Amino acid sequence: MNENDCLLSVKQLEKRYGPHIGCQDVSFDLYPGEVMGIVGESGSGKSTLLNCMAGHLKPDTGEVVFNTRTEGLRDTVTMSEPERRLLSRTDWAFIHQHARDGLRMGVSAGGNVGERMMAVGARHYGDIRRTAEDWLERVEIDTSRIDDRPATFSGGMQQRLQIARNLVTQPRLIFMDEPTGGLDVSVQARLLDLLRSLVRDMNLSVIIVTHDLAVVRLLADRLMVMKSGQVVEQGLTDQVLDDPQHAYTQLLVSSVLHV
């Protein structure tokens, strides 16, 4: 794999729900180490787009080409299901808005972090536990909580645990669906701080869907604005937010409350 090659290339992606448009005519390239933000109001097709890219939904037309470690560029839409599922537990990660969707609530924090390792063949309990402890530390969870179930954790801790669980196998591409939604602002700030440092340290590529412009301002290098299933504007984050061209983006930017 060449350093300059793009990691993910989306071409003419379209998903319809009967006569309704989920998302339409979406194309972009994502390069290693890049963070791409997708913003838009509720129902604008952000989550549909994300789920199509992550393989949770099957798009009607278009390609999602991923640069795999072993075989180079592969279209994940036409790839066989076992291959896609393998990808989604090794090179990909998906952070759900609600940590409960991404965690096993009946399994301890350590087991949650260890699951992906065991899924790719780790069979040494001591190693699994050490790695789990290491990751809990990295996401600022006290290692004494390793045997507690996530149900006893606060919302912010659950979200950080979900991040640890996903990053433990060193994925290269992370999909995030409103990772800060539903958290109070101080917890949000801490989580964003953590995410930013992890992205920089591990040179992660991220596609982050949110309706919170502050989140993309802080995290994203590039920004895509969606409305009614279409991309209405895309460019560098600061450029789009400071000098919005499309009427909808202008509305979005001017709607943000300033304290």
Added chain:
Amino acid sequence: MNNEAYNFAYLDEQTKRMIRRALLKAVAIPGYQVPFASREMPMPYGWGTGGVQVSAAILTPDDRLKVIDQGADDTTNAVSIRSFFKRTAGVQTTTATSEATVIQTRHRIPEVPLTEKQTLVYQVPIPEPLRFLEPRESETRKMHSLEEYGLMHVKLYEDIARHGHIATSYAYPVSVEERYIMDPSPIPKFDNPKLSQNAALQLFGAGREQRIYALPPYTKVVSLDFDDHPFEASKANHVCALCGAEHSYLDEVIVDDEGNRMFVCSDTDYCESRRAQGLTGKSAA
């Protein structure tokens, strides 16, 4: 109503044929759970309706049947199923492991090694080893077909994290021929090594869950474990109080209300035949 009112071994021929088809498929794919159209049996679910249907489908008039429940030939479940087949199939019955051709079992494998001429039929309450980790049947089937078994080790991990060792002591998950992960029914893990390379045909029937699976003779079966926490076939650290056996699986029996207890072989036939040979333990009376 006389016994002639029943077809041989209770089930009608078409049903037996359907079950035999499922059995053939199960034998062809060791460890794979084959769905079958489980019938209502004249006993409640949980009493061994799956095992009874499998036994009914494979019994021939020349067979000699043994039924054990937790190793014992004389408990309600074993006695009723034995008399059920005695009445509906007219087959001979026995309590001696070595004399039986078909052994229906609940939760044990007999201590005496089985031979190629014998078939062991297990009663299975929950055939899906991943059930309590992943409640969606659609998802567990997919996990089986794609061999995604990381989750099974999460259960063992949780055991060690909570108890310091693998505390699962029965229904201990096994890997069959390095392919399917299988629930060996709630046999104690002491019996797990006997699943592997066994000369007898082993058939598993789950009536309520409508699944049949099988281990053909001499199938490789490995109990799951971690490199640093290897599988251990454990039993109570005692000898049988009646026959003095050191290497058989023991039941703990509370004998009074002053905390006294004794350990006896769970396999009653094994214990009795040892005593018949004159071997005794410390409380043999």
